[in-house]
Structures are given as C-alpha cells and as structure tokens.
Amino acid sequence: MRPAARLQAAIELLDEIIEATRGNGAAADTVIKRYFKTRRYAGSKDRRAVRELVYAAIRRYGTAPLDGRAAMVGLAQDQQDLQSLFDGSEHGPATLAANETGAIPGGLPEWLRQEFAEAIDEQDIESLTGRAPLDIRVNLGRTSREDVLGAIDGAEPGALSTSSIRLPRGYPIEQHELWRDGLVDIQDEGSQYIVDRCAAEPGMTIVDLCAGAGGKTLALHDRIGGEGRLIACDIDRRRLSNLAPRAARSGMSGIEARLLNPRQESTMLADIEDAADIVLIDAPCSGTGTWRRNPEARWRLNQSAIARYAESQARLLDIAAPLIKPGGYLVYIVCSLLAREGEGQIADFLKTRSDFSKVKAANEQALASGEGFVLTPARHGTDGFFFARLQRSC
Numbered sequence: 317m318r319p320a321a322r323l324q325a326a327i328e329l330l331d332e333i334i335e336a337t338r339g340n341g342a343a344a345d346t347v348i349k350r351y352f353k354t355r356r357y358a359g360s361k362d363r364r365a366v367r368e369l370v371y372a373a374i375r376r377y378g379t380a381p382l383d384g385r386a387a388m389v390g391l392a393q394d395q396q397d398l399q400s401l402f403d404g405s406e407h408g409p410a411t412l413a414a415n416e417t418g419a420i421p422g423g424l425p426e427w428l429r430q431e432f433a434e435a436i437d438e439q440d441i442e443s444l445t446g447r448a449p450l451d452i453r454v455n456l457g458r459t460s461r462e463d464v465l466g467a468i469d470g471a472e473p474g475a476l477s478t479s480s481i482r483l484p485r486g487y488p489i490e491q492h493e494l495w496r497d498g499l500v501d502i503q504d505e506g507s508q509y510i511v512d513r514c515a516a517e518p519g520m521t522i523v524d525l526c527a528g529a530g531g532k533t534l535a536l537h538d539r540i541g542g543e544g545r546l547i548a549c550d551i552d553r554r555r556l557s558n559l560a561p562r563a564a565r566s567g568m569s570g571i572e573a574r575l576l577n578p579r580q581e582s583t584m585l586a587d588i589e590d591a592a593d594i595v596l597i598d599a600p601c602s603g604t605g606t607w608r609r610n611p612e613a614r615w616r617l618n619q620s621a622i623a624r625y626a627e628s629q630a631r632l633l634d635i636a637a638p639l640i641k642p643g644g645y646l647v648y649i650v651c652s653l654l655a656r657e658g659e660g661q662i663a664d665f666l667k668t669r670s671d672f673s674k675v676k677a678a679n680e681q682a683l684a685s686g687e688g689f690v691l692t693p694a695r696h697g698t699d700g701f702f703f704a705r706l707q708r709s710c
C-alpha cells in the first residue's frame with residue numbers, strides 16, 4: 317500500500333472505532349483485525365503502519381473526535397509529514413481544505429479527572445495513555461527466571477516481582493517454545509506483584525472469585541506449588557472455559573473451576589463459608605488502569621457506567637466476606653485508578669464489616685491510597701491498579 321492509502325485506511329478504521337465507542341461496539345483491536353481480514357492485499361508492514369497511525373490518533377484525544385478524518389487531520393498537525401499524503405490520489409484521502417485543522421487534542425473531560433484517586437497526580441493520569449511494555453510471568457514451579465532471561469535476547473528482569481520479565485516491545489513470545497511449553501505466560505508485572513502480595517502459601521484454600529480466563533489463578537497456583545485448594549469462579553462461561561486449556565499448557569492441575577449463576581453466587585458458594593484462607597476479588601471495573609492497551613476505552617466511559625461497576629464491586633465484596641475464615645484474608649483488586657472503585661469501595665466495605673481490617677504491609681512498593689494501594693505506569697511501570705489486603709478478625 318502507498319503511504320496515502322495507509323492514511324486513508326487509518327481514517328476509515330477510526331470512523332469505525334469512533335462509531336463503536338458511541339454504541340457498545342467492539343474494541344479498537346478487534347475492529348482493526350476484522351478490517352484487515354477482508355483486505356488481504358495489506359501486508360504486515362502496511363498493517364503495522366496503519367495500526368500505528370490509528371493508535372497515535374486515539375492517544376491524542378481525551379474525548380472522541382468527530383470522525384476519522386478530523387482525527388487524522390489533527391494528528392497531521394503533530395506529524396507534519398502526513399500533510400502531503402492528503403493528496404486526493406486514488407485510494408488516498410481528499411486534499412486538505414484551506415482552513416481544515418482537524419480535531420483539537422485534549423485531555424480527559426473534567427468530570428472524569430475528578431473521579432481519580434487523590435493519591436495520584438497529573439503525571440500518573442498522563443501515563444495511563446502511554447505505550448504498554450510486554451511483560452511475562454515465569455512459571456517458577458517449572459523453570460527459573462535466570463534460565464528464561466538467558467533464552468530471550470533483550471529480556472530484562474522485572475523490578476517488582478521475582479517472576480516477572482520485561483521483553484522487547486513486540487517480541488513474538490507466543491511463537492517461542494517457552495510459551496508453547498507453558499513455562500511462561502503473558503502478564504503485566506503489576507498483576508504479578510499483587511499476586512505476590514496475596515501471600516498465598518502451600519496448603520491454603522483460595523477462592524479466585526472473578527477468575528476470568530485465569531491469569532491470576534495460574535499465578536496463584538504457581539505460588540502455592542499446586543498444594544492446597546484453588547477454586548476459580550466466574551459468571552462468564554466463555555471466559556472461564558479458557559482456564560482449563562491454559563492450565564494444561566502450564567502443566568497445572570487440580571484447579572476447581574466453578575461457573576456461578578449471577579445473583580446466586582452466595583448460594584453456590586455456601587459450602588466454602590468460613591473456609592477460605594484467601595478470597596481474591598479481581599473485580600470487573602472501568603479499566604482506567606489499562607488504557608495503555610485500549611486507549612479508546614476512555615471515550616466510552618460515563619458516570620452511569622462507573623456507577624454500575626461500583627455496584628457490582630460492592631456486591632462482590634459482600635459475597636466474598638462470609639467465605640473467609642477467621643484470620644483469613646480478602647484481597648480486592650481493580651485495574652482502575654478511580655477513587656470510587658478503589659479506596660472508596662474499601663472504605664464503604666469497612667464501615668459495614670468491622671470484623672475486617674487492613675493488613676499492615678512490610679516492604680510495600682505501591683503508593684498508599686486510603687486503606688489500599690495503587691500502582692501506576694508513571695511510578696511503577698505497570699498498568700494502573702488499586703488493591704487492598706484485609707484480614708478477618710479471629
């Protein structure tokens with residue numbers, strides 16, 4: 317594809333992405349994959365170049381621009397070499413009109429800025445839309461971090477977790493035998509750090525209440541050396557069904573997957589009441605901490621969506637609390653830095669559950685936020701997370 321045709325493709329994609337964020341449409345990544353599925357003439361270099369243009373434009377705007385052309389004309393103000401590509405050629409975009417300046421770059425809307433936790437600052441918020449690194453978790457039950465570091469050029473040990481390694485951006489790890497043999501898995505270093513903070517030990521009974529496809533379940537299994545009881549729950553059959561094949565690839569067995577019916581979670585977990593050493597709630601949330609991976613997600617957010625997440629998080633805390641045995645732990649996580657989903661949620665929980673209190677943490681590298689902590693891309697090089705570790709009194 318000629319550069320002008322790549323630019324036109326980026327404009328068309330942005331039109332679709334903007335439209336998708338107005339309704340409840342697909343994520344940008346999915347839109348891009350679908351677009352190229354029907355355009356076989358685009359080679360891998362074309363796809364990469366178009367993708368870069370699309371994401372550069374998405375990152376430039378805190379709110380959705382009017383359309384793809386406005387977004388790209390605006391981007392051409394920063395990347396002047398793009399201007400000559402508006403050349404009216406076949407497959408290229410129409411020439412620029414005399415006063416056409418495109419969309420104006422901008423930050424987040426004020427109502428959304430106000431929602432962020434007080435502990436974080438402008439730089440933390442800025443960093444949420446940077447480019448994410450590629451981290452892997454070493455399956456320490458099967459190999460060592462040193463061996464993996466030695467096998468991958470350019471790999472660096474992570475600073476926050478003994479299982480984590482940072483790879484050169486774009487490294488095709490899923491084609492590496494270490495991944496195929498289940499010795500490593502892709503996982504942000506922040507997730508690995510929080511799993512470490514769970515202080516899971518062999519022999520424990522652990523409930524991963526929102527296990528999804530099992531990213532943290534597998535990390536927990538590795539930490540307890542597979543000894544103990546690990547119950548992975550979710551209400552989403554499709555996501556939970558990914559756990560078994562992932563566990564098999566990692567050589568892990570014995571994980572109990574439990575599909576819960578929405579609104580019947582407590583009944584379906586009644587057999588675990590007062591029995592868990594740890595309940596992990598990796599709650600559904602607005603995902604503000606993962607904007608580096610889906611920067612267009614910030615165009616979708618609104619106050620009612622945040623309120624819905626907050627309601628579901630409060631319910632999950634209520635479901636989790638009775639499962640924990642006296643002296644056991646509740647670990648609450650969201651990949652969001654909004655106060656309502658993080659420290660606010662925990663403050664409300666502690667008001668009604670005086671039998672729980674914050675665990676005093678030694679060597680905490682995360683930043684204090686209410687009764688919990690936050691990790692941010694700017695300070696920790698991870699996705700943005702809030703987490704809290706509470707203990708039930710004996």
Ligand SMILES: C[S@@+](CC[C@H](N)C(=O)[O-])C[C@H]1O[C@@H](n2cnc3c(N)ncnc32)[C@H](O)[C@@H]1O
Binds near residue numbers: 581599
């Ligand atoms: C942030 S994701 C979990 C990610 C996963 N723990 C991981 O590490 O990859 C949140 C999950 O919560 C699940 N969920 C939402 N409501 C739930 C509920 N009431 N009970 C259990 N799981 C729920 C969602 O289906 C989703 O898979």
